[in-house]
Amino acid sequence: MITRSPASLQRVIPATIEKGDSSWQAQLSGALRDPRVLLSRLKLDEALLPGAEAGHALFEVRVPAAYLARIRPGDPNDPLLRQILPLSAESDTVQGFVSDPLEEAEHTPHPGLIHKYAGRVLLIASPICAINCRYCFRRHFPYGENSPSRAQWNDALNYMRNDTSIQEAILSGGDPLASSDKRLSWLVKRLEEIPHLKRLRIHTRLPVVIPDRIDGTLLDWLGATRLQKVMVLHINHANEIDDAVIKACARLQSIGVTLLNQSVLLRGVNDSVEALAALSERLFEAGILPYYLHVLDPVSGAAHFDAPDDEAVILVEALRERLAGFLMPRLVREVPGEKSKSPLSLRSP
Ligand SMILES: *Cc1c(COP(=O)(O)O)cnc(C)c1O
Ligand code: SF4
Numbered sequence: 001m002i003t004r005s006p007a008s009l010q011r012v013i014p015a016t017i018e019k020g021d022s023s024w025q026a027q028l029s030g031a032l033r034d035p036r037v038l039l040s041r042l043k044l045d046e047a048l049l050p051g052a053e054a055g056h057a058l059f060e061v062r063v064p065a066a067y068l069a070r071i072r073p074g075d076p077n078d079p080l081l082r083q084i085l086p087l088s089a090e091s092d093t094v095q096g097f098v099s100d101p102l103e104e105a106e107h108t109p110h111p112g113l114i115h116k117y118a119g120r121v122l123l124i125a126s127p128i129c130a131i132n133c134r135y136c137f138r139r140h141f142p143y144g145e146n147s148p149s150r151a152q153w154n155d156a157l158n159y160m161r162n163d164t165s166i167q168e169a170i171l172s173g174g175d176p177l178a179s180s181d182k183r184l185s186w187l188v189k190r191l192e193e194i195p196h197l198k199r200l201r202i203h204t205r206l207p208v209v210i211p212d213r214i215d216g217t218l219l220d221w222l223g224a225t226r227l228q229k230v231m232v233l234h235i236n237h238a239n240e241i242d243d244a245v246i247k248a249c250a251r252l253q254s255i256g257v258t259l260l261n262q263s264v265l266l267r268g269v270n271d272s273v274e275a276l277a278a279l280s281e282r283l284f285e286a287g288i289l290p291y292y293l294h295v296l297d298p299v300s301g302a303a304h305f306d307a308p309d310d311e312a313v314i315l316v317e318a319l320r321e322r323l324a325g326f327l328m329p330r331l332v333r334e335v336p337g338e339k340s341k342s343p344l345s346l347r348s349p
Pocket of ligand 1 (some may be wrong): 114115116117120121122170340341
């Protein structure tokens, strides 16, 4: 038996613990936002700088430290790096790639509320994200017009109260968990008062990019709701899941949250059977079930991530031969005007 002397114990405890610096709020506001610093921190070729600056001018760089730490320095092809590093290709105009590919502007009865599908509404609960993903279909989203005040929330809540077909509220964004616990718990309390609402779903990347977001305060308000809780995470590569992410997921499961994942099929990130199989396996180790694998929405600035549909279908068919059925994500695309996400098959147009 090894007995630790008080002296050796002291050595493993840092001299000063500044709680403020490690809080999720500090990690969020301290996210890296300078392309030059990004390149030097990751020991990447300075030749990438002009392209990175140009992309940054279109959609700013934003990377929290916890995510940055999972990127291999010196590797320009790292699958996590590719998701956050702006490239000169973002400035290219590519036919078919537009600023509002989902035509969401047409389905917004109230600021911050999107009602496209039966039984569920999407609420824009935060205008910002903790990380800026280069392929994001919201990179041109008019967030300024869609971050509701409390008065506007009341209109959105009334809309939901008056439509008894709505059973599920989906908090989205931006990233809803970039919002404060105070605002979120206020909103969830209001949602709970709507008698026909059964489920609260949260679409978020925060437990992945800042695992400390899943702290006691969040578990308190989320654990207290009568609504059934589903969290749809957004993870594209197995390397995004480290021990801290697994712990955050375990905390969420401990209060009864069902964990699902959606990914985007991204060229140069996860467009291989090996990468997708490893992702599904790793997700399950973290207690997360694969839900959707989206083909890229044709948003301008992201065309270099596009994998052709026929390739996507072949890839997923090969994946099916490798994985247990419950580890298979559904390959879908979002078609404006459709009543649900649309499954892709070999015969899709
Ligand atoms: C994707 C989406 C949903 C959720 O769809 P599910 O198939 O239930 O995951 C709801 N509303 C909008 C506007 C969406 O884009
Ligand atoms: S909405 Fe999701 S994909 Fe888009 S930048 Fe935010 S976290 Fe990334």
